[in-house]
Amino acid sequence: MENKPHLRTVNVTRYITPLREGGSLPALAEADDDFKYVLKFKGAGHGVKALIAELIGGEVARVLKFKMPELVFANLDEAFGRTEADEEIQDLLQGSQGLNLALHYLSGAINYDPVVTVVDAKLASQIVWLDAFITNVDRTFRNTNMLVWHKELWLIDHGACLYFHHSWTNWEKHAQSPFALIKDHVLLPKASALKEVDSEFKAILSITVLQSIVNLIPQEWLVWEDSDDTPEMIREVYLQFLLMRLNHSEIFINEAQNARKTLI
Structure with a gap:
């Protein structure tokens, strides 16, 4: 029986901090399952295409049995980010309402x-x-x-x-x-x-x-x-x-x- 890919969907509940290693401003965030995730935003530079690449590349890697953090769809409510003080981040959050993509955060890696x-x-x-x-x-x-x-x-x-x-x-x-x-x-x-x-x-x-x-x-x-x-x-x-x-x-x-x- 073939290993059929499946992704859970979580709701983002807390924006913790930006991860400024990349140009797309991913973030460390928490979801309603109480796990922390590295959140990739569809409102960032390359938009949904970067998320599609992340999804396909990551799931091909998983099917091939590589160690991969769990990928999940991460839903951003339309009200999320309104209280964010940083205008750049607020714009990113507002432009990313709906489904985004997140990787399970490997604490201590x-x-x-x-x-x-x-x-x-x-x-x-x-x-x-x-x-x-x-x-x-x-x-x-x-x-x-x-x-x-x-x-x-x-x-x-x-x-x-x-x-x-x-x-x-x-x-x-x-x-x-x-x-x-x-x-x-x-x-x-x-x-x-x-x-x-x-x-x-x-x-x-x-x-x-x-x-x-x-x-x-x-x-x-x-x-x-x-x-x-x-x-x-x-x-x-x-x-x-x-x-x-x-x-x-x-x-x-x-x-x-x-x-x-x-x-x-």
């Missing part, structure tokens, strides 16, 4: 440091494969987007993946791109088992699994002012992009292997 934490070849290859597949530009030495929590490696922040959707033209060409930016991946030097991982992961990511992930995208995130496409058409492009990329995985595998040869 520390940023991954390649000098301190050793990652074996298999796990490194798995993470490199994932990021090449979803075209994730954000797992570099400068910004590893990995945490160590309870002595295990956790993946976070996939909002910069699937960057083809910011132009939304010629997606077929993007789907078959080698993804040259994989050369900057922090784990590429250790990724010596890419072929093995490719076979294993392609067996897991069936069309049914990918369809179920794409189906998680809320309808309200698929009404784009800069596109005449219907939500159904947009959803289908995401699915076909992932399927085409998967079916031509040798393109990005070869790119990663060639880039790795220049590093070792």
